[in-house]
Amino acid sequence: MQFFLIVIGTFVVMEFVAWAMHKYVMHGFLWVLHEDHHVRDEKPFEKNDIFFLIFAIPSWLLMMLGSMYESPVSRAIGWGILVYGVAYTFIHEIVIHQRIKWFTRTDNVYLRAIRKAHKVHHKKLGKEDGECFGMLIVPWKFFSEALKYKRKQKTARG
Numbered sequence: 001m002q003f004f005l006i007v008i009g010t011f012v013v014m015e016f017v018a019w020a021m022h023k024y025v026m027h028g029f030l031w032v033l034h035e036d037h038h039v040r041d042e043k044p045f046e047k048n049d050i051f052f053l054i055f056a057i058p059s060w061l062l063m064m065l066g067s068m069y070e071s072p073v074s075r076a077i078g079w080g081i082l083v084y085g086v087a088y089t090f091i092h093e094i095v096i097h098q099r100i101k102w103f104t105r106t107d108n109v110y111l112r113a114i115r116k117a118h119k120v121h122h123k124k125l126g127k128e129d130g131e132c133f134g135m136l137i138v139p140w141k142f143f144s145e146a147l148k149y150k151r152k153q154k155t156a157r158g
Contacts, residue, residue, distance in 0.1 A: 003076045010080020011087070015136050018055075018088065022133040026051065031127040038125050044099075055085050088135055092118075107153070112146035113138055 026034035026048075037048035062078030065071070093099045095111055096118045106112060117138035124130050132138060 003072055006073060006076035007080040007083060010077045011084045014081060014084035015134060018084070019134045019137075021051075021054075022135075023130070027127045027130050027133075035127070038122060052085075052089075055081060059085065091135055107150060109143060109146040109150055112149065113142035116142045116145060 033047045033050055035048075036043075036046045059078045059081035062074045062081065064078075066074030066076075066078060091114060094102050095106075096115050098104060114136070117132040117134070120142075121130060121132040
């Protein structure tokens with residue numbers, strides 16, 4: 001039970017780590033790697049994809065070393081990072097940017113709010129003055145907009 005609580009706790013903490021990395025690292029000194037993500041094109045890979053390794057390597061190391069030294073806490077943290085990475089990849093690559101065409105339309109309020117917040121983030125093409133750096137937690141105003149849209153759609157259908 002403790003293992004799973006640590007995995008879940010790490011998952012939650014990772015949203016804040018990812019936010020800080022996005023705001024201060026990707027839009028900071030490693031903008032050179034993130035910049036192509038803010039340019040609209042249809043390339044299958046971007047320099048930005050290197051950030052996958054920045055999160056995957058610590059996850060793998062924590063799981064491997066946790067196994068080697070019989071540290072369930074290290075393993076659980078590694079798994080938490082991995083689970084967050086899978087969720088991030090699903091939300092960012094499939095739901096938002098639709099690199100794989102699974103969710104091209106959705107009435108889900110949460111997914112609509114996330115997509116809107118990310119769209120607002122991408123309005124700024126430079127590294128300065130960005131907003132909405134989170135992935136899974138977004139400002140309430142986007143949920144509110146998505147709810148209004150859903151109610152409007154429901155009313156229009158009768």
